[in-house]
Amino acid sequence: MSNDDLKHLPLEDLHVAAGAKFGGFAGWSMPLTYPPGVMKEHLHTREHAGLFDISHMRLFELAGPGAIGLLDRACPLDAGSLAAAQSKYTFLLDEQAGILDDLIVTRLGPDRFMVVANAGNAAADEARLRALGKDFDCEIKALDRVFLALQGPEAEAALSKAGVSAAQPLAFMTGIEPQPDWFLSRSGYTGEDGFEIGLPEADARSLVAKLLADGRVMWIGLAARDSLRLEAGLCLHGQDITEALNPVSAGLLWAIPKEIRASGAFVGAEALRSLIAAGAAEKRVGLKPEGRQPVRAGVELYDEAGNSIGRVTSGGFGPSAGHPVAMGYVATDLAKPGTRVFADVRGTRIPVDVHTLPFTPHRYRKG
Amino acid sequence: MAATYYTEDHEWLSVDGDVATIGITDYAQEQLGDIVFVDLPEAGRGLKKGETAVVVESVKAASDVYAPVDGEIIEANGALSSDPALINSAATGDGWLWKMKLADKSQLAGLMDEAGYKAHIG
Numbered sequence: 051m052s053n054d055d056l057k058h059l060p061l062e063d064l065h066v067a068a069g070a071k072f073g074g075f076a077g078w079s080m081p082l083t084y085p086p087g088v089m090k091e092h093l094h095t096r097e098h099a100g101l102f103d104i105s106h107m108r109l110f111e112l113a114g115p116g117a118i119g120l121l122d123r124a125c126p127l128d129a130g131s132l133a134a135a136q137s138k139y140t141f142l143l144d145e146q147a148g149i150l151d152d153l154i155v156t157r158l159g160p161d162r163f164m165v166v167a168n169a170g171n172a173a174a175d176e177a178r179l180r181a182l183g184k185d186f187d188c189e190i191k192a193l194d195r196v197f198l199a200l201q202g203p204e205a206e207a208a209l210s211k212a213g214v215s216a217a218q219p220l221a222f223m224t225g226i227e228p229q230p231d232w233f234l235s236r237s238g239y240t241g242e243d244g245f246e247i248g249l250p251e252a253d254a255r256s257l258v259a260k261l262l263a264d265g266r267v268m269w270i271g272l273a274a275r276d277s278l279r280l281e282a283g284l285c286l287h288g289q290d291i292t293e294a295l296n297p298v299s300a301g302l303l304w305a306i307p308k309e310i311r312a313s314g315a316f317v318g319a320e321a322l323r324s325l326i327a328a329g330a331a332e333k334r335v336g337l338k339p340e341g342r343q344p345v346r347a348g349v350e351l352y353d354e355a356g357n358s359i360g361r362v363t364s365g366g367f368g369p370s371a372g373h374p375v376a377m378g379y380v381a382t383d384l385a386k387p388g389t390r391v392f393a394d395v396r397g398t399r400i401p402v403d404v405h406t407l408p409f410t411p412h413r414y415r416k417g
Numbered sequence: 418m419a420a421t422y423y424t425e426d427h428e429w430l431s432v433d434g435d436v437a438t439i440g441i442t443d444y445a446q447e448q449l450g451d452i453v454f455v456d457l458p459e460a461g462r463g464l465k466k467g468e469t470a471v472v473v474e475s476v477k478a479a480s481d482v483y484a485p486v487d488g489e490i491i492e493a494n495g496a497l498s499s500d501p502a503l504i505n506s507a508a509t510g511d512g513w514l515w516k517m518k519l520a521d522k523s524q525l526a527g528l529m530d531e532a533g534y535k536a537h538i539g
Contacts, residue, residue: 071448088476089451273450273477342454342501344474367453367476374454396456396472 059105060196060251064258068269075272076170076288078106083271091274092369095240096410099202100270101261108172109193109233109248110165110179116186117161124182125155126297126306126316132157137223137235139305141297142175143318147325148293149300151175152285156225156235164225164233166197166246168287182317195233196254201244201278203413204266209245212260217245222414236415240275241282241408243415281368281375283336283407289347290334290363290377297322299330299379332360333385336405337376337393339365343400344374345393351380351402352392359384359391371409380404422525423534424485429509432525436491440513441473441482441504444538449475452504457493458515464488466524471514473504486524488517 056079059065065072070081081103084091094100112120121129125140132138136157142150151171156164167175172192179190200209209217216228217236222243225235231250238244249257261267276286285291291300303311303326310316311326339345344367351360365376384391389404419433427445430437446452456472464470464484471482471493493515497503504512519525529537 082477083450087450092476277476343456344454344479346479367474369451369476398456 057106059103061103061105061254061258064255065103065269070269070271073272076106076168078169080106081269081271082273084269086268088271088273088277089369091268091270092277094268095202095242095270095274095278096370097202098266098268099200099204099208099244100240100274101258101267102199102201102270102275103196104199104246105195105197106169107197108167108169108176109195109197110167110176111158111162111191111193112165112179112188113162113191114186114188115161116183116188117163120179120183120186120188121155121163122314123186123316124179125153126310126314126319126322127155128307128310128314129155129157129163131307134159135220135224135226137225137237139223141302141305142178143296143316143322144293145318145321147296147298147318147321149287149291149295149297150178150293152287152291154235154237156233158225158227170288193248195231195248196251197246197248198254198258199238199244199246200261200267201238201240201242201270203243205242205244206415208261208264208267211264212257214247214257220245222416239282239284240278241284241410241412242278243413276364277366277369280364280366280377281371281408281410282412283377283409285334285377286364295379296325298325299332299334301334330382332379333382334363334377335380335385335387336407336409337362337365337378337391338403338405338409339374339376339393340401340403342374343395345376345395345400345402349393349395351378352394352399353384354390354392362393368409375409376402377407421531422485422528423531423537424483424528425537426483426485427538428482428485430485430525430528432519435519435522436516437486437488437519438513438516439470439485441508442534443508446504446508446512449473449477449480451476452501455497455501455504455514457495457497458490460490460492462490464490464517474501482514484517485528487520489520490515490517492516
């Protein structure tokens with residue numbers, strides 16, 4: 051894809067002014083790193099507060115008497131059981147229970163919900179919701195918002211100082227509309243406490259200026275976002291979870307309420323029940339390579355005898371962990387933490403231990 | 418007196434007699450970002466021009482470093498095993514990658530000088 055085919059962030063000029071290096075991701079020209087570099091950006095987020103422009107992700111508002119029905123059909127979810135302001139991690143599944151996308155759904159009101167979708171899947175997700183929505187009295191609106199994430203232990207203090215005091219009482223995985231056309235949730239994808247804020251461009255420019263005037267806040271690029279989420283054991287759709295993978299092998303059944311697994315009428319329900327009954331042949335695991343050499347996505351995994359037993363779906367170096375970190379799938383009988391497998395990196399056999407996830411402890415603000 | 422040459426793939430060679438010290442340029446290290454691992458070659462290995470000699474791993478990605486000319490590796494920079502970030506802090510100095518004995522010095526004529534390289538990276 052040439053650079054001209056890529057979509058551009060509304061705040062691109064700010065990233066250019068901040069000295070960002072750009073690269074293509076999911077059809078967007080995204081800031082990958084800023085002058086401090088990925089290592090410093092990553093560590094700054096864990097120690098202070100990192101500001102991410104995630105406007106490539108898409109916000110949808112679902113509103114109407116049929117909103118709950120549509121969500122319960124589209125996702126393995128009990129939308130009606132969500133409390134006001136409660137957010138839930140969920141999926142769009144296909145008929146085979148393959149994961150089309152992972153989403154965050156937040157209840158804004160009795161029959162209004164916010165859905166956050168991944169950049170690369172947003173158009174397909176919208177088409178799918180609209181197709182399923184024909185049977186429900188529900189308006190689906192794709193919102194035109196800048197979307198920012200502020201992540202790290204000093205995120206709350208920095209956001210309050212910037213004048214967003216509504217953030218303070220929120221617990222992790224809750225979201226509200228603090229003012230018209232704003233969506234503010236205590237969530238993120240780094241393992242840290244933090245917030246995601248959808249807001250109009252003019253408001254975003256003013257908020258960014260206030261945040262960056264705070265010494266605790268700096269821009270963080272997509273490269274550090276990737277190393278942060280990998281250390282936190284979080285899946286990237288398109289890599290760690292795809293249409294070819296399902297919530298059972300991905301170890302994501304926790305995101306599907308028990309009664310919905312048993313009796314839900316969502317797309318893919320029958321297939322999911324069969325998969326649960328049969329058990330997963332392979333499982334998603336953390337992988338800790340021995341030594342300093344990173345083991346990256348696409349690398350095949352072998353057992354002692356040289357049989358192919360899995361693959362790496364995300365991998366790199368964990369700046370906070372201080373060693374290479376990876377995630378992938380291995381045969382279920384090898385999925386126990388501590389099991390030794392081997393990665394073939396350019397012809398060299400690297401010992402890799404199955405490792406618990408996350409690599410760095412989550413520091414969410416529990417309610 | 419050593420002469421320094423550059424390649425389009427962002428390697429530099431400092432040539433003294435028939436021995437070249439090779440590394441990546443400051444521009445290249447900046448593009449790669451924080452380097453966390455270097456897959457160093459064994460001394461004694463013969464290299465043909467264009468062959469991968471070293472793999473440099475940054476937080477983001479793995480990048481091949483090619484042999485700019487034919488020759489035989491006589492030494493790899495062992496300091497990079499414990500401190501790969503030397504490439505970031507001193508790409509054209511202590512962060513050198515390997516030394517090789519040149520097989521054919523006439524190949525150097527195909528490489529760029531500093532002015533040529535500066536023009537190349539714009």
